[in-house]
Amino acid sequence: MNAVVQCLSNTDLLAEFLALGRYRAAPGRAEVTEQLAALVRALWTREYTPQLSAEFKNAVSKYGSQFQGNSQHDALEFLLWLLDRVHEDLEGSSRGPVSEKLPPEANKTSENCLSPSAQLPLGQSFVQSHFQAQYRSSLTCPHCLKQSNTFDPFLCVSLPIPLRQTRFLSVTLVFPSKSQRFLRVGLAVPILSTVAVLRRMVAEEGGVPADEVILVELYPSGFQRSFFDEEDLNTIAEGDNVYAFQVPPSPSQGTLSAHPLGLSVSPRLAAREGQRFSLSLHSESKVLILFCNLVGSGQQASRFGPPFLIREDRAVSWVQLQQSILSKVRHLMKSEAPVQNLGSLFSIRVVGLSVACSYLSPKDSRPLCHWAVDRALHLRRPGGPPHVKLAVEWDSSVKERLFGSLQEERAQDADSVWQQQQAHQQHSCTLDECFQFYTKEEQLAQDDAWKCPHCQVLQQGMVKLSLWTLPDILIIHLKRFCQVGERRNKLSTLVKFPLSGLNMAPHVAQRSSSPEAGLGPWPSWKQPGCLPTSYPLDFLYDLYAVCNHHGNLQGGHYTAKSVTAE
Known part of the structure; x- marks a missing residue:
């Protein structure tokens, strides 16, 4: 309402017509126009008060039931309604000459062009x-x-x-290795599509099956949402940090390299990275865990180091889970930092639930059997393997002692990032x-x-x-x-x-x-x-x-x- 009134008040013809009272209102039914005129007049004489907007809104609600309350509405819908209302209020007050209406036959179809x-x-x-x-x-x-x-x-x-067919989107591919490698690729994704298409494009870039790709979003505060196939692709904005993980191989399988079970990275990525994505078999007793390290706790925590994807048995104890996490982050620690007999080094929180009820307990004999983990695994939709996202929260003093000033991971940009950005900026x-x-x-x-x-x-x-x-x-x-x-x-x-x-x-x-x-x-x-x-x-x-x-x-x-x- 305010944006429309601002535009109308800067319409010289209308502002002069209303503010100077050059209209003849129909008696008893020009309340909307009168309030609009008072509002425009106050804006131009610097006598505006919020009460004038409230009175105008009340008049609008009185004659336009669709605008009652404080719900959101389309500005164009309101503009056209307001002009139509002013027309009804002031019908017959035009300063121009009265013109006769066309005969009925003039509104029907006719041959060729009508004369002016x-x-x-x-x-x-x-x-x-x-x-x-x-x-x-x-x-x-x-x-x-x-x-x-x-x-x-x-x-x-x-x-x-004119509809643009594609838009730019960048995705960071995570290559599974001891030190983990990251490569950000640029994609031309369809403007009207679903996440399923993005998953297939990422799988093609990495040379892996689409159903083995997990797409998630990372913030400076850690993991946020996971993306599922039926979601509208426009829920992912150009600046969102989307990471693509491929399911790691199970310990019994090892790294499978034979086709079709082992699919290598696409040639242009293999030349750059010399890495492989590997396929693995899924076991119901295992759970896929995405975790990232944070300093602090809850919503105030901030991420450091890279994110990780591991496969873990749900029956593990807290000590075993802690050792599994430590083995993944050991290469990030200071060389002199001890890793044995350190007790409970960190807290573990399940992402996606309220902070109060999402922490796993060190006293639980099987912490991954927590109901929050069950909920994360079963409340899922089609698209990618079932997984749970964990936040590993370190106390600031412990983090400084073990990791020093370690920051977030550095992702290398593939040539496609610049190429796709340039291609879409020019559109x-x-x-x-x-x-x-x-x-x-x-x-x-x-x-x-x-x-x-x-x-x-x-x-x-x-x-x-x-x-x-x-x-x-x-x-x-x-x-x-x-x-x-x-x-x-x-x-x-x-x-x-x-x-x-x-x-x-x-x-x-x-x-x-x-x-x-x-x-x-x-x-x-x-x-x-x-x-x-x-x-x-x-x-x-x-x-x-x-x-x-x-x-x-x-x-x-x-x-x-x-x-x-x-």
Whole structure:
């Protein structure tokens, strides 16, 4: 609501109209417009108080039941509702001349292009006079080439964004060895997909079966979520630290190198790393454990050293579990640090549960049989082997004595990281390209076949949408939310546009008469400066306000930005 009001208050025509009281409100039903006018007036006279926003919100809730309460709403939905409400409140108060409506037959399909004099009038209210225009939908018969047109009004042009097929994502591959090696690779992942696709791509990079890959996210505070196949890939942002582990071999199997049981790293990674991912058999008595070392406890702990993946028997004692962990981190310790008879060196917490009930007990004869481990293993979804994530928490003094100033692991970047970053940074589109996509001619689907009034048979005609007239105030909406199947996603494509002199001439339908006919003069409230003489003034626009959405489909925030061209 605040972002929309900021944009409207910077709309010179509307702000002057409301703040100076140049409207004639319909008696008894203009409460929303009156409160909006009071709010705009206060913003421009620096007399604003929060009470004015509260009174405006109350008026909105009174006449728009969908906006009652404090739930989140779409800014465009609210903007169009508000303009429509102002139109209803002020209908008949337009300063322009009253125009007659088109006869009923003018709204029906007609051959070829209608003359400009037959276009639908903009109406009588202030909103219709300055915000509303018309678009034309043309349907051409592929057989007789006859064209039929329908005309509809609009307050906003909702532009689709040319869909980018892929986006950049980096994943750190963990190579199992005594000292563990890390290689960050860059991937071009599909823009609309699931984690299952990412898992297959990572498996291909590492040369291992996809069902042996565990995908997890690491924060400076340790392990966070594990990723499962049916999750939307857009839940993973470009900057998230995603690690890919391959299940280690069981002790009885050893390292298997024969094909197909042992699959080597892809050639380009093998040349760099000289490492192998190895396949192993799963035993129900064993449990896969991902653990990382932290200094401190709970949510305040910070990670040091690399993460590890081990396979352990669930029947082990606390001492055996501690020795297993120590054997993995021994190479990180100071050479003089003793590792025998040190008692209970650290605490172990199961990640993903509340801190209060997730610690394993040193007094438990079989700590890995803890109910928290059971829950982590069984509350899983398809995608990767079952595993449990543990946080090994060290006291700061013990950590300093044994590990010194050891920091997090260093991951080497493969060439693909830079290559994919560059490839995706260069992807963008222009506002003109969005308009071209919007007005692109398309063929009707077979289910939408149209009966040509001349051929009298069903035809899959060509339909084209174009702007017929232009308003004084042009509202453009970028459709960043798209839906494919049951999934909805937010597009992050960069859209480039001019701050001044946006030429809309290429996107207005061609007419049989001169292009200036019927479009009206340039508004007197804002005369442009130096402009190309080849462009009619009616087609040129300056940007003055932007309403931005931050976040995703689950939630977000709106901000408004005032734009001035330098």
